[in-house]
Amino acid sequence: MIENIKKPTFLKGSIQEYIYLSYLYLLIVGTLSYSIYYTFLGINIIKYSTLLDILLSPIVILTDNIKIPLFMGGYILIIIIVIWWSQKRIKKNLKKEVTQERQSKLKKKYASLQYIKFLIPIIGTLGFYIGYALGGGYKTNNKIKTGDFKVNKLIEFTDGNMQKVKLIELNSLYVFYVSENxxxxxxxxxxxNIKTIHNLE
Structure with missing residues:
Protein backbone atom coordinates (compact mmCIF):
# COMPACT_ATOMS: atom_id res chain seq x y z
CA MET A 1 0.00 0.00 0.00
CA ILE A 2 2.66 2.47 1.06
CA GLU A 3 4.87 1.60 -1.90
CA ASN A 4 2.07 2.59 -4.28
CA ILE A 5 2.31 6.24 -3.21
CA LYS A 6 4.08 7.88 -6.11
CA LYS A 7 6.57 10.69 -5.62
CA PRO A 8 5.99 13.84 -7.69
CA THR A 9 8.31 13.92 -10.72
CA PHE A 10 10.11 17.08 -9.54
CA LEU A 11 11.13 15.31 -6.32
CA LYS A 12 13.04 12.54 -8.12
CA GLY A 13 16.17 14.58 -8.87
CA SER A 14 19.60 14.10 -7.33
CA ILE A 15 20.95 16.09 -4.36
CA GLN A 16 23.33 17.93 -6.71
CA GLU A 17 20.39 19.03 -8.87
CA TYR A 18 18.50 20.27 -5.81
CA ILE A 19 21.53 22.27 -4.64
CA TYR A 20 22.06 23.79 -8.09
CA LEU A 21 18.40 24.71 -8.57
CA SER A 22 18.12 26.04 -5.01
CA TYR A 23 21.06 28.39 -5.48
CA LEU A 24 19.80 29.47 -8.92
CA TYR A 25 16.44 30.31 -7.34
CA LEU A 26 18.15 32.18 -4.49
CA LEU A 27 20.25 34.10 -7.01
CA ILE A 28 17.20 35.21 -9.01
CA VAL A 29 15.19 36.18 -5.94
CA GLY A 30 18.19 37.81 -4.25
CA THR A 31 19.06 39.90 -7.32
CA LEU A 32 15.42 40.96 -7.67
CA SER A 33 15.31 41.91 -3.98
CA TYR A 34 18.59 43.82 -4.26
CA SER A 35 17.28 45.80 -7.24
CA ILE A 36 13.95 46.63 -5.59
CA TYR A 37 15.66 47.80 -2.39
CA TYR A 38 17.95 50.24 -4.20
CA THR A 39 15.17 51.45 -6.49
CA PHE A 40 13.67 53.10 -3.40
CA LEU A 41 16.95 55.02 -3.06
CA GLY A 42 16.96 56.04 -6.72
CA ILE A 43 19.88 53.76 -7.59
CA ASN A 44 20.16 51.17 -10.35
CA ILE A 45 22.38 48.86 -8.28
CA ILE A 46 23.10 46.53 -11.22
CA LYS A 47 25.05 49.34 -12.92
CA TYR A 48 27.32 49.62 -9.88
CA SER A 49 27.80 45.88 -9.32
CA THR A 50 30.22 43.30 -10.64
CA LEU A 51 29.17 39.74 -11.46
CA LEU A 52 30.62 38.62 -8.11
CA ASP A 53 28.52 41.23 -6.25
CA ILE A 54 25.39 39.90 -7.92
CA LEU A 55 26.32 36.27 -7.20
CA LEU A 56 26.84 37.14 -3.51
CA SER A 57 23.72 39.31 -3.20
CA PRO A 58 21.52 36.53 -1.67
CA ILE A 59 24.15 35.93 1.05
CA VAL A 60 24.65 39.66 1.69
CA ILE A 61 20.91 40.07 2.29
CA LEU A 62 20.76 37.01 4.55
CA THR A 63 23.60 38.26 6.74
CA ASP A 64 22.35 41.86 6.88
CA ASN A 65 20.13 41.03 9.84
CA ILE A 66 20.68 37.40 10.85
CA LYS A 67 17.67 37.35 13.20
CA ILE A 68 15.16 37.59 10.35
CA PRO A 69 16.39 34.62 8.26
CA LEU A 70 16.80 32.56 11.45
CA PHE A 71 13.19 33.28 12.38
CA MET A 72 11.98 32.53 8.85
CA GLY A 73 14.05 29.35 8.69
CA GLY A 74 12.70 28.18 12.05
CA TYR A 75 9.13 28.90 11.00
CA ILE A 76 9.54 27.01 7.71
CA LEU A 77 11.21 24.09 9.53
CA ILE A 78 8.29 23.81 11.99
CA ILE A 79 5.79 23.68 9.10
CA ILE A 80 7.83 21.00 7.31
CA ILE A 81 8.03 18.94 10.52
CA VAL A 82 4.24 19.17 10.95
CA ILE A 83 3.74 18.04 7.34
CA TRP A 84 6.25 15.18 7.80
CA TRP A 85 4.40 14.07 10.94
CA SER A 86 1.08 14.17 9.05
CA GLN A 87 2.55 12.02 6.28
CA LYS A 88 3.85 9.56 8.84
CA ARG A 89 0.34 9.22 10.27
CA ILE A 90 -1.06 8.64 6.79
CA LYS A 91 1.46 5.83 6.19
CA LYS A 92 0.48 4.31 9.53
CA ASN A 93 -3.21 4.43 8.62
CA LEU A 94 -2.49 2.81 5.24
CA LYS A 95 -1.09 -0.22 7.07
CA LYS A 96 -4.45 -0.79 8.68
CA GLU A 97 -7.32 -2.62 7.05
CA VAL A 98 -9.13 0.21 5.26
CA THR A 99 -11.48 0.34 2.29
CA GLN A 100 -10.26 1.03 -1.24
CA GLU A 101 -11.98 4.41 -1.19
CA ARG A 102 -10.27 5.33 2.10
CA GLN A 103 -6.89 4.24 0.69
CA SER A 104 -7.39 6.44 -2.36
CA LYS A 105 -8.22 9.49 -0.20
CA LEU A 106 -5.21 8.92 2.05
CA LYS A 107 -2.86 8.60 -0.93
CA LYS A 108 -4.20 11.82 -2.47
CA LYS A 109 -3.73 13.61 0.83
CA TYR A 110 -0.18 12.27 1.12
CA ALA A 111 0.65 13.44 -2.41
CA SER A 112 -0.80 16.92 -1.78
CA LEU A 113 1.34 17.21 1.36
CA GLN A 114 4.41 16.36 -0.75
CA TYR A 115 3.65 19.35 -3.00
CA ILE A 116 3.02 21.65 -0.02
CA LYS A 117 6.26 20.52 1.66
CA PHE A 118 8.11 21.43 -1.55
CA LEU A 119 6.35 24.80 -2.03
CA ILE A 120 6.64 26.11 1.56
CA PRO A 121 10.41 26.87 1.39
CA ILE A 122 10.00 28.44 -2.07
CA ILE A 123 7.15 30.73 -1.01
CA GLY A 124 8.78 31.48 2.36
CA THR A 125 12.08 32.46 0.73
CA LEU A 126 10.34 34.65 -1.85
CA GLY A 127 8.32 36.32 0.91
CA PHE A 128 11.45 37.02 2.95
CA TYR A 129 13.49 38.56 0.13
CA ILE A 130 10.69 40.66 -1.37
CA GLY A 131 9.52 41.73 2.10
CA TYR A 132 13.08 42.76 2.95
CA ALA A 133 13.35 44.80 -0.25
CA LEU A 134 10.02 46.59 0.09
CA GLY A 135 10.13 47.16 3.84
CA GLY A 136 13.85 47.87 4.10
CA GLY A 137 13.99 50.08 1.02
CA TYR A 138 11.01 52.18 2.09
CA LYS A 139 12.28 52.54 5.65
CA THR A 140 15.82 53.52 4.60
CA ASN A 141 14.53 56.02 2.03
CA ASN A 142 12.18 57.58 4.60
CA LYS A 143 15.01 57.96 7.14
CA ILE A 144 17.21 59.65 4.55
CA LYS A 145 14.46 62.09 3.53
CA THR A 146 13.69 63.05 7.13
CA GLY A 147 17.33 63.02 8.26
CA ASP A 148 16.36 60.51 10.96
CA PHE A 149 19.58 58.50 10.98
CA LYS A 150 22.80 58.33 12.93
CA VAL A 151 26.22 58.57 11.32
CA ASN A 152 28.12 55.36 11.95
CA LYS A 153 31.30 55.64 9.84
CA LEU A 154 34.12 58.07 9.18
CA ILE A 155 35.38 57.89 5.60
CA GLU A 156 38.91 59.08 4.94
CA PHE A 157 39.53 59.90 1.29
CA THR A 158 42.92 59.75 -0.42
CA ASP A 159 42.96 63.56 -0.83
CA GLY A 160 42.85 63.96 2.96
CA ASN A 161 39.16 64.89 3.14
CA MET A 162 37.20 63.15 5.93
CA GLN A 163 33.43 62.74 6.18
CA LYS A 164 31.11 61.41 8.86
CA VAL A 165 28.48 59.32 7.11
CA LYS A 166 25.69 56.85 7.50
CA LEU A 167 26.97 53.84 5.55
CA ILE A 168 24.23 52.28 3.44
CA GLU A 169 26.24 49.57 1.69
CA LEU A 170 29.50 48.84 -0.02
CA ASN A 171 30.43 46.34 -2.66
CA SER A 172 33.65 45.49 -4.47
CA LEU A 173 33.70 48.78 -6.43
CA TYR A 174 31.62 51.43 -4.68
CA VAL A 175 30.56 52.70 -1.28
CA PHE A 176 27.01 54.02 -0.81
CA TYR A 177 26.49 56.50 2.01
CA VAL A 178 24.64 59.56 3.28
CA SER A 179 26.85 62.37 4.54
CA GLU A 180 26.09 64.07 7.85
CA ASN A 181 23.36 66.74 7.46
CA ASN A 193 39.57 57.32 -3.85
CA ILE A 194 38.93 55.96 -0.35
CA LYS A 195 41.81 55.35 2.04
CA THR A 196 40.04 53.96 5.12
CA ILE A 197 36.58 53.60 6.65
CA HIS A 198 36.49 53.94 10.43
CA ASN A 199 33.75 52.81 12.81
CA LEU A 200 32.20 55.51 14.98
CA GLU A 201 30.96 54.83 18.49
Whole structure:
Protein backbone atom coordinates (compact mmCIF):
# COMPACT_ATOMS: atom_id res chain seq x y z
CA MET A 1 0.00 0.00 0.00
CA ILE A 2 2.66 2.47 1.06
CA GLU A 3 4.87 1.60 -1.90
CA ASN A 4 2.07 2.59 -4.28
CA ILE A 5 2.31 6.24 -3.21
CA LYS A 6 4.08 7.88 -6.11
CA LYS A 7 6.57 10.69 -5.62
CA PRO A 8 5.99 13.84 -7.69
CA THR A 9 8.31 13.92 -10.72
CA PHE A 10 10.11 17.08 -9.54
CA LEU A 11 11.13 15.31 -6.32
CA LYS A 12 13.04 12.54 -8.12
CA GLY A 13 16.17 14.58 -8.87
CA SER A 14 19.60 14.10 -7.33
CA ILE A 15 20.95 16.09 -4.36
CA GLN A 16 23.33 17.93 -6.71
CA GLU A 17 20.39 19.03 -8.87
CA TYR A 18 18.50 20.27 -5.81
CA ILE A 19 21.53 22.27 -4.64
CA TYR A 20 22.06 23.79 -8.09
CA LEU A 21 18.40 24.71 -8.57
CA SER A 22 18.12 26.04 -5.01
CA TYR A 23 21.06 28.39 -5.48
CA LEU A 24 19.80 29.47 -8.92
CA TYR A 25 16.44 30.31 -7.34
CA LEU A 26 18.15 32.18 -4.49
CA LEU A 27 20.25 34.10 -7.01
CA ILE A 28 17.20 35.21 -9.01
CA VAL A 29 15.19 36.18 -5.94
CA GLY A 30 18.19 37.81 -4.25
CA THR A 31 19.06 39.90 -7.32
CA LEU A 32 15.42 40.96 -7.67
CA SER A 33 15.31 41.91 -3.98
CA TYR A 34 18.59 43.82 -4.26
CA SER A 35 17.28 45.80 -7.24
CA ILE A 36 13.95 46.63 -5.59
CA TYR A 37 15.66 47.80 -2.39
CA TYR A 38 17.95 50.24 -4.20
CA THR A 39 15.17 51.45 -6.49
CA PHE A 40 13.67 53.10 -3.40
CA LEU A 41 16.95 55.02 -3.06
CA GLY A 42 16.96 56.04 -6.72
CA ILE A 43 19.88 53.76 -7.59
CA ASN A 44 20.16 51.17 -10.35
CA ILE A 45 22.38 48.86 -8.28
CA ILE A 46 23.10 46.53 -11.22
CA LYS A 47 25.05 49.34 -12.92
CA TYR A 48 27.32 49.62 -9.88
CA SER A 49 27.80 45.88 -9.32
CA THR A 50 30.22 43.30 -10.64
CA LEU A 51 29.17 39.74 -11.46
CA LEU A 52 30.62 38.62 -8.11
CA ASP A 53 28.52 41.23 -6.25
CA ILE A 54 25.39 39.90 -7.92
CA LEU A 55 26.32 36.27 -7.20
CA LEU A 56 26.84 37.14 -3.51
CA SER A 57 23.72 39.31 -3.20
CA PRO A 58 21.52 36.53 -1.67
CA ILE A 59 24.15 35.93 1.05
CA VAL A 60 24.65 39.66 1.69
CA ILE A 61 20.91 40.07 2.29
CA LEU A 62 20.76 37.01 4.55
CA THR A 63 23.60 38.26 6.74
CA ASP A 64 22.35 41.86 6.88
CA ASN A 65 20.13 41.03 9.84
CA ILE A 66 20.68 37.40 10.85
CA LYS A 67 17.67 37.35 13.20
CA ILE A 68 15.16 37.59 10.35
CA PRO A 69 16.39 34.62 8.26
CA LEU A 70 16.80 32.56 11.45
CA PHE A 71 13.19 33.28 12.38
CA MET A 72 11.98 32.53 8.85
CA GLY A 73 14.05 29.35 8.69
CA GLY A 74 12.70 28.18 12.05
CA TYR A 75 9.13 28.90 11.00
CA ILE A 76 9.54 27.01 7.71
CA LEU A 77 11.21 24.09 9.53
CA ILE A 78 8.29 23.81 11.99
CA ILE A 79 5.79 23.68 9.10
CA ILE A 80 7.83 21.00 7.31
CA ILE A 81 8.03 18.94 10.52
CA VAL A 82 4.24 19.17 10.95
CA ILE A 83 3.74 18.04 7.34
CA TRP A 84 6.25 15.18 7.80
CA TRP A 85 4.40 14.07 10.94
CA SER A 86 1.08 14.17 9.05
CA GLN A 87 2.55 12.02 6.28
CA LYS A 88 3.85 9.56 8.84
CA ARG A 89 0.34 9.22 10.27
CA ILE A 90 -1.06 8.64 6.79
CA LYS A 91 1.46 5.83 6.19
CA LYS A 92 0.48 4.31 9.53
CA ASN A 93 -3.21 4.43 8.62
CA LEU A 94 -2.49 2.81 5.24
CA LYS A 95 -1.09 -0.22 7.07
CA LYS A 96 -4.45 -0.79 8.68
CA GLU A 97 -7.32 -2.62 7.05
CA VAL A 98 -9.13 0.21 5.26
CA THR A 99 -11.48 0.34 2.29
CA GLN A 100 -10.26 1.03 -1.24
CA GLU A 101 -11.98 4.41 -1.19
CA ARG A 102 -10.27 5.33 2.10
CA GLN A 103 -6.89 4.24 0.69
CA SER A 104 -7.39 6.44 -2.36
CA LYS A 105 -8.22 9.49 -0.20
CA LEU A 106 -5.21 8.92 2.05
CA LYS A 107 -2.86 8.60 -0.93
CA LYS A 108 -4.20 11.82 -2.47
CA LYS A 109 -3.73 13.61 0.83
CA TYR A 110 -0.18 12.27 1.12
CA ALA A 111 0.65 13.44 -2.41
CA SER A 112 -0.80 16.92 -1.78
CA LEU A 113 1.34 17.21 1.36
CA GLN A 114 4.41 16.36 -0.75
CA TYR A 115 3.65 19.35 -3.00
CA ILE A 116 3.02 21.65 -0.02
CA LYS A 117 6.26 20.52 1.66
CA PHE A 118 8.11 21.43 -1.55
CA LEU A 119 6.35 24.80 -2.03
CA ILE A 120 6.64 26.11 1.56
CA PRO A 121 10.41 26.87 1.39
CA ILE A 122 10.00 28.44 -2.07
CA ILE A 123 7.15 30.73 -1.01
CA GLY A 124 8.78 31.48 2.36
CA THR A 125 12.08 32.46 0.73
CA LEU A 126 10.34 34.65 -1.85
CA GLY A 127 8.32 36.32 0.91
CA PHE A 128 11.45 37.02 2.95
CA TYR A 129 13.49 38.56 0.13
CA ILE A 130 10.69 40.66 -1.37
CA GLY A 131 9.52 41.73 2.10
CA TYR A 132 13.08 42.76 2.95
CA ALA A 133 13.35 44.80 -0.25
CA LEU A 134 10.02 46.59 0.09
CA GLY A 135 10.13 47.16 3.84
CA GLY A 136 13.85 47.87 4.10
CA GLY A 137 13.99 50.08 1.02
CA TYR A 138 11.01 52.18 2.09
CA LYS A 139 12.28 52.54 5.65
CA THR A 140 15.82 53.52 4.60
CA ASN A 141 14.53 56.02 2.03
CA ASN A 142 12.18 57.58 4.60
CA LYS A 143 15.01 57.96 7.14
CA ILE A 144 17.21 59.65 4.55
CA LYS A 145 14.46 62.09 3.53
CA THR A 146 13.69 63.05 7.13
CA GLY A 147 17.33 63.02 8.26
CA ASP A 148 16.36 60.51 10.96
CA PHE A 149 19.58 58.50 10.98
CA LYS A 150 22.80 58.33 12.93
CA VAL A 151 26.22 58.57 11.32
CA ASN A 152 28.12 55.36 11.95
CA LYS A 153 31.30 55.64 9.84
CA LEU A 154 34.12 58.07 9.18
CA ILE A 155 35.38 57.89 5.60
CA GLU A 156 38.91 59.08 4.94
CA PHE A 157 39.53 59.90 1.29
CA THR A 158 42.92 59.75 -0.42
CA ASP A 159 42.96 63.56 -0.83
CA GLY A 160 42.85 63.96 2.96
CA ASN A 161 39.16 64.89 3.14
CA MET A 162 37.20 63.15 5.93
CA GLN A 163 33.43 62.74 6.18
CA LYS A 164 31.11 61.41 8.86
CA VAL A 165 28.48 59.32 7.11
CA LYS A 166 25.69 56.85 7.50
CA LEU A 167 26.97 53.84 5.55
CA ILE A 168 24.23 52.28 3.44
CA GLU A 169 26.24 49.57 1.69
CA LEU A 170 29.50 48.84 -0.02
CA ASN A 171 30.43 46.34 -2.66
CA SER A 172 33.65 45.49 -4.47
CA LEU A 173 33.70 48.78 -6.43
CA TYR A 174 31.62 51.43 -4.68
CA VAL A 175 30.56 52.70 -1.28
CA PHE A 176 27.01 54.02 -0.81
CA TYR A 177 26.49 56.50 2.01
CA VAL A 178 24.64 59.56 3.28
CA SER A 179 26.85 62.37 4.54
CA GLU A 180 26.09 64.07 7.85
CA ASN A 181 23.36 66.74 7.46
CA UNK A 182 22.62 65.54 3.90
CA UNK A 183 19.40 63.98 2.61
CA UNK A 184 20.61 62.10 -0.42
CA UNK A 185 22.68 59.01 -1.14
CA UNK A 186 26.22 59.58 -2.40
CA UNK A 187 28.19 56.99 -4.35
CA UNK A 188 31.99 56.97 -4.35
CA UNK A 189 34.40 54.57 -6.06
CA UNK A 190 36.64 52.74 -3.61
CA UNK A 191 39.76 52.20 -5.70
CA UNK A 192 42.10 55.20 -5.72
CA ASN A 193 39.57 57.32 -3.85
CA ILE A 194 38.93 55.96 -0.35
CA LYS A 195 41.81 55.35 2.04
CA THR A 196 40.04 53.96 5.12
CA ILE A 197 36.58 53.60 6.65
CA HIS A 198 36.49 53.94 10.43
CA ASN A 199 33.75 52.81 12.81
CA LEU A 200 32.20 55.51 14.98
CA GLU A 201 30.96 54.83 18.49
Missing amino acids: EKKVSISPISG
